[in-house]
Amino acid sequence: MVESETFEFLTNLSTNNRKTWMDAHREERDDALRNFTGIATSLHDYADRFDPYVADAKIRPKQSYTKFFQEPRDRVGPGLYRTDVDVFANAGDPAEDVGYYLHIEPGNCHAGAGLFQPSKAALARMRARLIDDPQGLNDIVADPEFTEVFPEGIVTRKALSVVPEGFDSGDPAAPYLKMVGLGCRKALPDALLLGDDVIDLLVDIFRSANPLMRYFE
Numbered sequence: 001m002v003e004s005e006t007f008e009f010l011t012n013l014s015t016n017n018r019k020t021w022m023d024a025h026r027e028e029r030d031d032a033l034r035n036f037t038g039i040a041t042s043l044h045d046y047a048d049r050f051d052p053y054v055a056d057a058k059i060r061p062k063q064s065y066t067k068f069f070q071e072p073r074d075r076v077g078p079g080l081y082r083t084d085v086d087v088f089a090n091a092g093d094p095a096e097d098v099g100y101y102l103h104i105e106p107g108n109c110h111a112g113a114g115l116f117q118p119s120k121a122a123l124a125r126m127r128a129r130l131i132d133d134p135q136g137l138n139d140i141v142a143d144p145e146f147t148e149v150f151p152e153g154i155v156t157r158k159a160l161s162v163v164p165e166g167f168d169s170g171d172p173a174a175p176y177l178k179m180v181g182l183g184c185r186k187a188l189p190d191a192l193l194l195g196d197d198v199i200d201l202l203v204d205i206f207r208s209a210n211p212l213m214r215y216f217e
Contacts, residue, residue, distance in 0.1 A: 114183015
C-alpha cells in the first residue's frame with residue numbers, strides 16, 4: 001500500500017523543507033506521487049465494499065490527494081511544503097474533499113472519514129444539519145461499533161472557543177457547531193501500511209465510518 005520509500009521521502013522532507021531540497025529530489029517526489037495515485041485507485045476499486053456512492057463516482061486519482069505545496073493562506077507551520085498527505089476516496093463533491101481518507105505522515109498515520117476543511121457553503125450546510133438533528137449524530141457516536149473503531153469520537157482540525165455568531169450556546173449541537181469541519185479517525189502504525197493486505201483493514205474502518213457520511217449527505 002504505502003511504499004517504504006514514501007515514508008522515507010516524507011521524513012526527509014520534514015527536516016529539509018526548502019525549495020532547493022525539493023528541486024534536488026524530484027525523482028523521489030514523483031515516486032511518492034505515483035504511490036499516492038495508486039492508493040487512491042485502490043481505495044476506489046474497493047469502494048463497493050464500504051460505500052456505493054464512492055464506487056459509482058468517477059475517480060480522478062491525481063486529484064484525490066492533497067498536494068505538497070502549501071498556498072500562503074492555507075499554510076500550516078513555517079515550511080513551504082506539507083510533510084503529510086491525505087488520500088481520499090471521495091463521497092461527495094471532489095472540490096470539498098469529503099469522504100473517506102488515509103492520512104500518511106511518518107509516526108502519525110490514521111484513517112477515517114469526514115470533511116475537515118469545508119468551504120463556507122459546506123460549513124453552513126453542515127451546521128444546518130447539526131441544528132436539524134443533533135441526536136442523529138449522538139446516536140452514531142454512541143454506537144458500540146463506532147466507539148470501538150473510533151475511540152476519540154468526533155474530531156476536528158480547528159475548534160472555536162465559542163459557538164459561531166447566530167447560534168445558541170445552549171443548543172444540543174453546540175459542541176459540534178464549534179468545530180470548523182469534523183470527522184473520525186483511527187490511528188494506524190506506519191508498518192501496518194506497508195503491506196497490500198492492509199486494504200481489508202481500511203475497508204472495515206471505512207465501513208464503520210459510513211453512518212457519519214450518510215448523516216451529512
